[in-house]
Amino acid sequence: MKYNTRNIGIIAHVDAGKTTLTERLLYYTGMIHKIGNVDEGNTTMDKDIQEKNRGITISSAAISTQWKKENQIYNINIIDTPGHIDFAVEVERSLRVLDGVIAVFCASSGVQPQTENVWFQAEKHGISRICFINKMDRIGADFFNVMREIEKKLSIIPLALQIPIGSEDDFEGVIDLISQKALYWTGENGEIIVEKEIPEHLKVEADEYRMKLMETLAEYDESFFELFMNSENLISNEVILETIKRVCQSQMIVPVLCGSAFKNKGVQPLLDAIVNYLPAPDQLSPVQAKNPETGENIELERNQEEIFSGLIFKVVIDKHMGKLAMLRIYSGKIKSGDTVQNVRTGENFRVSRILKMQSDKTQTVDEGRAGDIVALTGIKDAKTGDSLSSLEKPVLLESITIPTPVIRVSIEPKTNNDEKSFGLVLAKIQEEDPSLLVERDRQTGETLLSGLGELHLEVTLEKIRLNYGIEVNQGKPKVSYKEILTRTIIHREKLSKQNGGNGQFADITFEIGPRDDNEFGLEFINKIKGGVIPNEFIPSIEKGFREAMENGPLSGYPLESMKVTLLDGSTHSQDSAAYDFEIVARDGYRGASKMCKPKLMEPIMQVEIQSIEEYTGVITADINKRRGIITSIDERSGRKIFTAEVPLASTFGYISDLRTLTSGRASISMKLSHYALVPEFITNIVVT
The missing domain is CATH 2.40.30.10 (Translation factors)
Known part of the structure; x- marks a missing residue:
């Protein structure tokens, strides 16, 4: 027997059924012998106490299992990732090491915001994808509408390998367009697949989608095109499978399957698709x-x-x-x-x-x-x-990109007895989750915990309480602002100290101001001529400016970007050292940056709200009240979709406020869009 490996991830929006699908994949591969359910809190992948309580996946769980197909054993490593944007780093680091993903879509909700985010992250890493349209038994399920949305919103050609037999309560099974058979699931947990002829009333539709499948393959694969045009040759199923594998791995097309994981329908063909179409590690480029x-x-x-x-x-x-x-x-x-x-x-x-x-x-x-x-x-x-x-x-x-935290809270243990272990616990959770930042406020001495959103911080503090038994007092959430310089000036800074023996001397003239290229961080240009400052001191000057940027001139928030051009300077033959130039750069920054008209920047969140028509007025008014700008209002499956840009500072408590406003009939998702200048009247409140 031959062993093959597939490293796959399961990605989707919150509540599309990822964990339920994973549970079924493990059941049919024989890894588990009893199916768990998210609602009952007994799934294999969600072992964390909070994951059971909240019914969401927080940390990406890894599991290895095997699928036997045609006398070959395939080793499948599955990583089940969170769907919530606050856990974006979990998704990013999982995608970094995967070779293929299953993108799960809810048949009634379609392509939702987090699906888009994760989809494009997978695209960035060059990962092959398969789509699984789940929850075909749900009210409002529409396979063909989700296909259209995948094409429109994700800018990719979806290739239906199956079409459903019925939908909602009438969902019975699927038509396999390659074998041209109708598949039904029986047995206690859908273990038995029954193959039948395609029902008479679906034959025309099945023929139409079979032809679409063949035409799409011919359009995107040259060798298949030749076979297809020479219609005397009957194209075998093996050739079709090989062609689908080629176009899937070239990432021009995504194969689409459907089913209902909860009702145990459609999962085994998905396992076949994983081993048929997604690449083994040795099939990828070096x-x-x-x-x-x-x-x-x-x-x-x-x-x-x-x-x-x-x-x-x-x-x-x-x-x-x-x-x-x-x-x-x-x-x-x-x-x-x-x-x-x-x-x-x-x-x-x-x-x-x-x-x-x-x-x-x-x-x-x-x-x-x-x-x-x-x-x-x-x-x-x-x-x-x-x-x-x-x-x-x-x-x-190549390393892993860690997003910048945008929200922070001050925290302390409730009892003095926990003071010692508190620091150790914070170090541990920071090790496990690099998107968390723990620091001490220099002015107040408070411990600050920064993360990617309210839920991210809430889950972290709950983890400290549940896993380590430490009760925590927390302050109100605060925004992680940034600062920016808006004017360019030339400044000279000189350090000259004598304190017995060798003194300290460093002298620099530099231009400081905003960057011209809209990039982040420090742009450092060295224009020193004639060696007036020796080359070995230049990196220390750059280091001094880079470190100084961590404290902006307005309120000590980090500077988003800055351009420094080193123009001139001088040294002392005995008294100048590299560290003196690091100090003079920091001092020069502190003196000059205040004169560069610094301004405050705030994180702007892209917010998507789904609700029903009757709440359009209250949602719009609420967005305006929060200094938000509505960028679009769409309609999907009878629901209104509002997309808006709202300052993070105005989003605290948004989820519960929205529930109250709409009697629980709205859902919301947020992600960081960009940083923007804070209006003057807000700056006056923040900068005190």
Whole structure:
């Protein structure tokens, strides 16, 4: 028997049925013997107490299972990701290490905002996708409408491999357009698939969609086009499957299947589609890496004969096993007892154990090979995004993008007894979730916790209470503002101190102001001529400005961007050192930035609200009250969809306020859109 691997993720909007679908995938592959349900809080993937209570997935769970098809065994690593935007970093780090995804859509809600966000994240990483239109038994289910939405909103060609037999309460099964058979599910939990002839009343529609399938493949695949045009040749199902695989992996087209995971219909064909159309790790192009010393590009073949390389995409602190580093192996292999290098720290360490994750259970294995997703124990100082490699040839893989926190609260333990352990717990949760930021307010001495949204912070504080038994007092949520300079000036700063022995001397003249290119961070231009400041001091000047940007001149919020051009300066033969130039840059920034007309920037959220017609007036009025701007009002399946841009400061408590305004008949989702200038009257309140 041949073993193949598929590393897949399941992505979707909140409540599209991802966790239910995963539960069915595990049941039919024999990984579990009893189906759990989200409503009953007994699913395999959601083991966290809060995940059970809230009915949502917070941290991406990993699990390995196997699917047998035509005497081949396929090893499928599944990562079930959160659908809520506040957990975007969980989605991002999962997508970074996957080769294929199943995008799950609700048949009545269609393409929702978070689906779009995650879809385009997957596209950015070049990941092949399959669509599964779930909840075909739900009121308002419309397979063909969701197909149109996928094409329009996600800018991709959907390829229906099945069409449903009925919908809502009348959903019975699916028509497989490749085998041209009707499929029905029986047995206690849909284990038995019954193949029948296509019902008479659906034959015309099935023929029409079969022809669409063939024409689309012919349009996007040259070799299939030739076969299709030479219609004397009957095209075999094997050729059709191979062609679908090619176009799916080229990412021009997405295969679409449908069913109802909750009603146990349509899941086994999805497992077949995963192994038929999504790529195995060795079918992908070579891994792009860099030499950490020289920065030159290196290509690594994705096989076990290549040198070892892997990326830590998640760190988990386990009660029994301590720190676990979740690792995607891209090339080569690793055995327990091997010594490998963390390229970021330059440290070598011995791998004590290699584990395969079975959700909350683990299985010890002797080795991990290219394409595997494993957990390692015994790795100190491991962080999300770290590259591990062999000692003989260290390689640096592309890291993971961590979004900037936009909201913060002041926190403290309720009792003094918890003071000591509180700091350790905060360090642990920050290790597990790099999108959280813990810092101390220099002025008030308060501990500040920053995250990606209200729910993100709420879940984190609940985690501290439930998992570590620490009750926490929290302040009101505050916005993480930024500052910007709006005027350019030239400034000279001089440091000259004598304190016995060698003194301190540094002198710089620089231009400081806003960037012209709308990029973030520091743009530093060195225009020093004639060596008036030695080259070895220049990086210290840049470092001084970069660090100083963390405190803006208005209220100490970080500066979003800045341009500094170093024009002139002077040194002292005995008294000048690199650190003096770092200090003079910081002092110069503090003196000059106040004269650059600094302004405050606030995060603007893109908000989507779904409701019914009768609440249009109150929702519109409420958005205006929150300084929001409505960008569009659409209609979908009889519901109004409002898209608006609203300042984050006005969104605190929005979810519960909206429920009250609409008697619970509206849903809302938010994501960070951009930062914008704060109106003068608000600045006067914030800057005190």
